[in-house]
């Protein structure tokens with residue numbers, strides 16, 4: 001699949017305002033894809049608004065589904081998070097079961113890809129919402145990665161530090177045990193050096209909040225990652 005070659009992606013949050021000028025710079029930056037996703041206040045209206053505006057460009061666009069109410073046709077792919085270290089089955093497989101029960105007959109299965117999330121920042125919104133157990137050491141995380149690949153055959157293992165820069169050694173340890181499952185890293189990347197450091201081990205680095213804080217620096221991460 002196309003995403004298997006992605007090295008760099010921007011994640012844009014439908015709940016946050018973004019001008020056409022900003023969006024154009026992101027879409028024309030040379031990034032491999034734009035992921036549309038966030039934890040809260042994601043609605044059909046703000047998702048459609050972003051989709052229509054991103055579609056003016058040729059960059060691939062993915063919807064990372066965080067609730068069923070905001071799903072719409074028109075994206076290239078749909079990423080479906082399942083939070084492996086959640087302590088509440090709702091975020092692991094119950095919402096997924098409900099969605100498949102309701103829409104299973106009309107689902108375009110070849111556009112859907114599951115992401116096995118392991119959330120490591122206890123203070124981020126996604127950890128709180130999903131009641132994630134973030135008290136994990138490197139061995140625990142590696143075990144989740146092995147589970148994602150070997151038990152569940154997930155195409156993506158997503159190391160999520162949303163809001164803080166993570167531990168590059170853990171990213172390295174995880175990459176060492178993955179063969180087919182792609183390793184996405186996201187969290188706290190706020191300059192080109194950090195993007196480069198995480199991209200040494202992760203297959204794909206995800207750049208989120210810095211887009212809204214310092215667009216120029218966010219754009220600089222594309223070249224940094226592509227240079228490796």
Ligand SMILES: CC(C)=CCC/C(C)=C/CC/C(C)=C/CC/C(C)=C/CC/C(C)=C/CC/C(C)=C/CC/C(C)=C/COP(=O)(O)OP(=O)(O)O
Nearest residue numbers: 038039040066067068071072073081091095096099103126
């Ligand atoms: C039209 C078409 C092709 C139809 C497809 C049919 C269909 C309905 C398919 C659905 C298939 C399916 C099985 C869906 C599951 C649905 C679901 C609701 C799953 C749960 C998702 C989940 C675990 C969400 C929890 C939160 C989470 C992990 C979000 C990921 C994004 C993230 C961590 C963002 C970072 O947060 P952010 O908001 O940016 O935080 P800050 O503001 O602090 O930065």
Ligand SMILES: O=P(O)(O)OC[C@@H](O)CO
Nearest residue numbers: 162163186187188208209
């Ligand atoms: O927003 P940041 O901290 O860059 O994290 C990116 C992404 O992993 C969030 O889901």
Ligand SMILES: [Mg+2]
Nearest residue numbers: 013038208209
């Ligand atoms: Mg965010």
